[in-house]
Amino acid sequence: MTSVAAFGCWLPARVVPNSELAPQLDCTPEWMLEMSGIAERRYASPEEDVVAMAVGAAKDCLDRARTAPADVRLLIVSSASVPQRFPGPAAAVAAQLGMGETPAMDIPVASAGSLFGLVLASKLAPSTGPVLVIGAEKMSSAIVLEPAYKATSILFGDGAGACLVREGPGLLRIVDWQLGSDGAFAADLRLPLTGPIEMNGRSVIMQASRKMPRAINEVLKRAGVPASDVAAFIMHQANQNLMDRVAKAVGAPTERFYTNINRYGNTSSASLLIAAAEWACQTTPAPGAPVCFAAFGAGFHWGALLATAE
Amino acid sequence: MSNRDRIVEILKVVSQNPDVPDANESLFDGGYLDSFALPEVITALEKEFGVKIPDSDLNPRKFETVVKVEQYLDAHKA
Numbered sequence: 549m550t551s552v553a554a555f556g557c558w559l560p561a562r563v564v565p566n567s568e569l570a571p572q573l574d575c576t577p578e579w580m581l582e583m584s585g586i587a588e589r590r591y592a593s594p595e596e597d598v599v600a601m602a603v604g605a606a607k608d609c610l611d612r613a614r615t616a617p618a619d620v621r622l623l624i625v626s627s628a629s630v631p632q633r634f635p636g637p638a639a640a641v642a643a644q645l646g647m648g649e650t651p652a653m654d655i656p657v658a659s660a661g662s663l664f665g666l667v668l669a670s671k672l673a674p675s676t677g678p679v680l681v682i683g684a685e686k687m688s689s690a691i692v693l694e695p696a697y698k699a700t701s702i703l704f705g706d707g708a709g710a711c712l713v714r715e716g717p718g719l720l721r722i723v724d725w726q727l728g729s730d731g732a733f734a735a736d737l738r739l740p741l742t743g744p745i746e747m748n749g750r751s752v753i754m755q756a757s758r759k760m761p762r763a764i765n766e767v768l769k770r771a772g773v774p775a776s777d778v779a780a781f782i783m784h785q786a787n788q789n790l791m792d793r794v795a796k797a798v799g800a801p802t803e804r805f806y807t808n809i810n811r812y813g814n815t816s817s818a819s820l821l822i823a824a825a826e827w828a829c830q831t832t833p834a835p836g837a838p839v840c841f842a843a844f845g846a847g848f849h850w851g852a853l854l855a856t857a858e
Numbered sequence: 859m860s861n862r863d864r865i866v867e868i869l870k871v872v873s874q875n876p877d878v879p880d881a882n883e884s885l886f887d888g889g890y891l892d893s894f895a896l897p898e899v900i901t902a903l904e905k906e907f908g909v910k911i912p913d914s915d916l917n918p919r920k921f922e923t924v925v926k927v928e929q930y931l932d933a934h935k936a
Contacts, residue, residue, distance in 0.1 A: 757894060758900070759913065790894070796898070
């Protein structure tokens with residue numbers, strides 16, 4: 549049995565409301581809210597890079613798990629907004645956490661990266677020992693605050709989330725997962741080495757609206773769990789309208805879909821774990837209650853993971 | 859009920875718009891569909907007509923009008 553022992557998160561202090569961006573993007577705060585469900589997001593300072601945010605989320609997570617960094621046997625860091633080709637941030641994060649020569653690996657999968665890391669951790673933890681998964685993103689570095697880019701620039705924010713996965717009982721027992729990738733859509737959402745993020749919003753929305761519900765339904769079907777029995781759906785916080793569509797497609801009340809996108813925007817791979825960390829602080833699910841995670845992003849990569857509360 | 863009528867019924871349910879679009883009217887420009895609603899229409903069409911529509915066909919141009927939806931289903935019916 550592999551479990552999530554704890555979640556954690558770290559958010560920059562600087563709050564950026566729609567009213568601050570609207571004049572630069574030649575739109576209104578109301579339009580931004582209507583298009584995305586986002587009222588404000590956080591922007592990191594120049595000193596708060598991906599590594600610093602990842603370390604902040606890791607410390608929060610390890611504190612909650614009452615686990616020392618030295619007891620982590622593998623570190624997985626998901627980030628797609630790093631400033632250099634290599635090395636990725638994982639090794640620097642491990643060093644700042646004082647993890648010695650513990651292996652540290654990067655997953656540059658963007659929005660679905662935390663979910664992919666979580667699945668990897670669930671398979672590796674029984675043999676390696678505790679695995680720390682982090683999603684950390686400085687998406688404010690990937691956008692341009694000009695009217696021509698407003699469709700994407702309104703969406704993104706900065707932050708980091710983390711979870712500790714280990715063999716044995718914990719907060720959530722990992723039951724099953726379903727991952728998918730389709731490179732036919734690789735050009736529809738990408739962050740080139742130079743220039744801002746490029747997104748074919750229509751393609752992203754249409755594919756996400758099909759692929760995420762399908763992955764969720766698949767893991768629920770295999771476990772014999774009706775969607776109506778799932779206590780909480782914790783998704784990559786991409787767009788509130790998309791989450792509402794996914795809820796409708798799987799036949800579950802939208803209230804079961806945990807959301808904090810109105811406060812943090814889309815933090816790419818960090819968002820799933822930030823949402824999970826907040827949800828875990830606010831909720832005590834009944835033992836055995838199903839909890840479903842799902843994500844979709846660049847690649848396209850997507851998936852769902854089913855867990856049960858312990 | 860004709861195939862066209864069945865398509866229109868699906869569009870009315872998904873769009874929550876009781877109006878009937880003209881056969882060659884753009885469903886997107888006419889406000890019947892958007893990027894969020896098209897996947898829901900596709901799923902409903904699959905159930906209603908017993909066809910499998912691949913994700914690669916989720917292209918608004920293929921489902922731009924009632925006539926185009928009809929033509930797509932004719933070409934892909936089981």
